[in-house]
């Protein structure tokens with residue numbers, strides 16, 4: 001790998017400024033992933049490849065580069081305490097508070113390949129049961145990785161990937177095709193996937209969210225970036241709306257505007 005110090009820092013500075021991701025201490029990871037992508041794209045020289053990424057006005061090369069520098073590890077029913085709390089506290093609250101409009105606004109911010117948003121959609125369907133058809137509970141799911149988003153949109157998972165879901169959910173919410181599990185049209189239709197960079201201004205102020213999942217995204221951000229993001233999320237939460245962050249992220253000092261509810265659960269005061 002012929003990535004010079006200058007090119008490495010130029011790239012990691014750009015990624016940090018643009019996407020908030022701190023990669024300057026992850027040289028081996030950056031080199032490893034760049035190496036694979038360069039070969040795939042037919043480049044043997046790093047500088048040439050990076051030049052091509054920044055010169056491509058369609059943004060396609062750069063999107064590919066960003067996708068490969070993100071860490072997309074996720075799984076169904078990750079941090080099950082959140083889904084339990086959602087079922088036992090958040091959904092009952094929203095069902096009663098929004099009984100007139102019959103809408104619930106949920107956002108999976110940093111959704112990766114869709115498992116988080118689909119688990120939330122299944123949780124909502126299970127909770128509302130037969131009343132689901134009377135409610136608009138579609139979930140917005142966003143990420144910067146085009147690769148992860150296209151996997152999310154395909155919604156096809158391995159048997160192992162769905163093994164943490166209850167057996168009856170696998171039956172109800174997936175179809176089995178050649179040993180793989182495809183998310184049902186019903187659940188697929190409950191989630192709207194979009195590319196969105198959390199470093200940008202959040203354009204959803206007019207229709208704020210009742211529940212935001214922003215889990216295991218901020219671990220790659222520095223303190224100032226995390227603080228700025230949680231404040232932006234606060235501004236697009238309804239009063240009484242909840243924010244779920246990852247249990248291992250240790251985000252506490254940044255949450256001064258929020259009410260602490262329980263580990264990794266915060267609320268915008270009513």
Ligand SMILES: C[S@@+](CC[C@H](N)C(=O)[O-])C[C@H]1O[C@@H](n2cnc3c(N)ncnc32)[C@H](O)[C@@H]1O
Nearest residue numbers: 019070073074110112143144145197198215216
């Ligand atoms: C480790 S995954 C977490 C997925 C899921 N939230 C979970 O907890 O399982 C982190 C995701 O955050 C996304 N991400 C990182 N920086 C982002 C940014 N600036 N804007 C939007 N998404 C971002 C990555 O592309 C990645 O898919």
